[in-house]
Amino acid sequence: MTTNIETLNLPTPRVALVGNPNSGKTALFNALTGGHQKVANYAGVTVEKKEGVVETPQGRRALVLDLPGTYSLRARSPDEVITRDVVLGKQAGEASPDLIVCVADSMNLRLVLRLVLELKAVGRPMILALNMIDIAEKRGLRIDMEGLSKELGVPVVSTVAVRKRGLDGLINQIDASVQSQAENKRLELVSPWQHPSAADIRAGAREAERILKAYVKPPERPDTLTDRADAILLHPVVGILTLLAILFVMFQAVFSWATPLMDLIDATFAWLGQNIGAMLPEGLIRSFVVDGMIAGVGSVVIFLPQILILFAFIILLEDFGYMARAAFLMDRMMGVTGLHGRAFIPLLSSLACAIPGIMATRVIDNRRDRIATIMVAPLMTCSARIPVYTLVIAAFIPRETVWGLFNLQGLVMFGLYASGIIATLLVAFVFRRVFWRGVVEPFLIELPSYKIPDPANVLRNVWQRGEVFLKRAGTIIFTLMVVVWFLSTFPMAPEGATEPAINYSFAGMLGHFIQPVLAPIGFNWEMSVALIPGMAAREVAVAALGTVYAISGADQGSLAATLAAQWSLPTALAFLTWYVFAPQCASTLGVVKRETNSWKWPAIMFGYMTALAYIAAFIVYRLALSAGL
Amino acid sequence: MAADGPPLCSFAPRQTCYMQVILSYDRGRDGADPSAGDQYMTSVDLRVPEAADDGGVRLDAAPIGYRATIAMISPEDVEDDGGVPPEELERRLLEMGFVEGAQLEVLHMGLFGGDPIAVRLNDTRIALRKREARAIALTAASA
Secondary structure (H helix, E strand, C coil): CCCCCCCCCCCCCEEEEEECCCCCHHHHHHHHHCCCEEEEECCCCCCEEEEEEEECCCCCEEEEEECCCCCCCCCCCHHHHHHHHHHHCCCCCCCCCCEEEEEEECCCHHHHHHHHHHHHCCCCCEEEEEECHHHHHHCCCEECHHHHHHHHCCCEEECEHHHCECHHHHHHHHHHHHHHHHHCCCCCCCCCCCCCCHHHHHHHHHHHHHHHHHHEECCCCCCCHHHHHHHHHCCCCHHHHHHHHHHHHHHHHHHHHHHHHHHHHHHHHHHHHHHHHHHCCCCHHHHHHHHHHHHHHHHHHCCHHHHHHHHHHHHHHHHHCCHHHHHHHHHHHHHCCCCCHHHHHHHHHCCCCHHHHHHHHHHCCCHHHHHHHHHHHHHCCCCCHHHHHHHHHHHHCCCCEECCCEEHHHHHHHHHHHHHHHHHHHHHHHHHHHHCCCCECCCEEECCCCCCCCHHHHHHHHHHHHHHHHHHHHHHHHHHHHHHHHHHHCCCCCCCCCCCHHHHCHHHHHHHHHHHHHHHHCCCHHHHHHHCHHHCCCCHHHHHHHHHHHHCCCCCCCHHHHHHHHCCHHHHHHHHHHHHHCCCCHHHHHHHHHHHCCCHHHHHHHHHHHHHHHHHHHHHHHHHHHCCC | CCCCCCCCCCCCCHHHHHHHHHHHHHHCCCCCCCCHHHHHHHCCCCCCCCECCCCCEEHHHCCCCCEEEEEEECHHHCCCCCECCHHHHHHHHHHCCCCCCCEEEEEEECCCCCCCEEEEECCEEEEECHHHHCCEEEEECCC
16 A cells, blocks of 8 residues: 655655645545555644655656645644645645645635635645536536636646546646756745735635636536435434434444454454464463463454444545534534534444544544544443443343333443433533633534545545554554553462462552552452453453452352352442443553544543542442442 | 724725614623623724614524625624634634625524524535624625
């Protein structure tokens, strides 16, 4: 997928793709660079940097940068800051581009023309690419490209990125521009661009309007399909029901379609562990390879099905043009908590697993909205809590019917889910309205025309998400898994030890060490110890409890029976409550580190969730005790 | 107020602006404390009332199907409950195409309180909250 760009001996000319959102810029980027692209992050920020290589028929190569979409260089979000700084040559570690290709949706030229005028002030060579020209032609929109080119003073080409039409023309223009610059040594000029005032923007808009009237003949057959679709999809009632139906399918897919794949991955890694383990001598190396490395890689790969399925949905919805509609429909409801309409889908996805949910917050452009959403996502009840909940519920909650209608066990399960959702909304409210008071970002988004997504683009983008996860989040998650293994293994049990091995390890010591702190919420030392390896993932707590109890010579039989015999009901309720809130998942913390590019946010997340878990478990435990349970 | 920005009423005849001042003084602002009234009189800030005197309305009060031309962007009228500063809001609206003279049609509204609002703005469709829509004064299209 990647080409070794750095090893080229000549300074490769740099071409920056700039354009409004929804202009098909990324599709054009994909068409230009094909498989030769790599995804990284800009230094110090979480904005994704996509670059690739285009080869011209004349044998020249150019580095193409796909910059985040924007309406103005007057950056309003971290993404747009990157676009501005790269264009102006101010981005640390990035040479200023030799050429700007401004990508325009041919059906929607007014706003991009104003951007073109602003970009012209930057003083770099520029090409205007009128993308999706096929749709414009079908609608009978006519553009006088020659006149437009003369008026703007830049070459104008037409393209259809998804059908790879017009690419030769664009590449030839890129080549010509690059060549003429190689001949006339380019001066590193300080860009004369300055923050435009409202008056400047007005003047620009008026100028754009004049140019549009002069060179563009409006469509004879405007797009009525989008209007007709919106009549249903944005209908206050029908629209929301449709959204819920779409979300239901999506949630089902992430939740259940992924299960067989995850089971397969699980079984594969278990099989690998068994077979490779059998080849190794009993002891530390085997334990490291099987329980540390193979289990560590497995714990990363296991998330891949959910991530790929979720992103397939998200990218499809985005490419259809529906995502902005979903944000429109949910904006008011999310607005109550101070969050953006776009936060809805990441939060809902977190019901399956917080990791793809947190990765999906990339659709939120405002940084504070995005961080607030990331911070609350793990409070949504993820599927990894289910094994813990079912174990404890089966052990302690009688299978009774209450109020003649409800199953008590189901009712408790519902209560746990509801607590998670309520906590999510409350904490979001606290983050957005208490800590970050006073910065309500305007909700101002374009509702693009509906389009049929291009399957190749969707597949490429979905795969890219998977790759990014494996490479970047994966390394952090893997490291944390090895750390957890190390803590639960060393120091090893002495000869003739009677207690389970974990009891002698650092995890055991830590568990014993924190036990006095956890005593007020009713946790015994076995539970405290199990929490340490349980940091690997929530469901691991079940296995960890099994390890601690099964070998410690407690009652044989099922774990549930053991727990029922060993724990009091208040303790069990406190343990359930703990799992509603506690940050018992190292992978989530790893992804938060990755997505926010700092250990500060995972630290805050760990702190507030632990505090919340402790306080809630304390209240539940004390209430249950005083109620005589 | 807005000394370095463009005059607020540059797109309306002088007299209209004068009338608007009087009107807005009479009405006050909903929820504004009475002391704010003094500010109105001394300020050259020309606030447009709920319904402009030429029969147009603010975008936040326009019904679905309403077609109009944008008469003026006046972000000072947006309730000051912690949004971006008025001059920033003005620039954002302008960048999204909410400029004086643009053709606008109200297309859809959200379920709760008719918020947010989706409009056709020239050839694009744009969604915004009622709060910000208040900054957009309309002149009804002479249909």
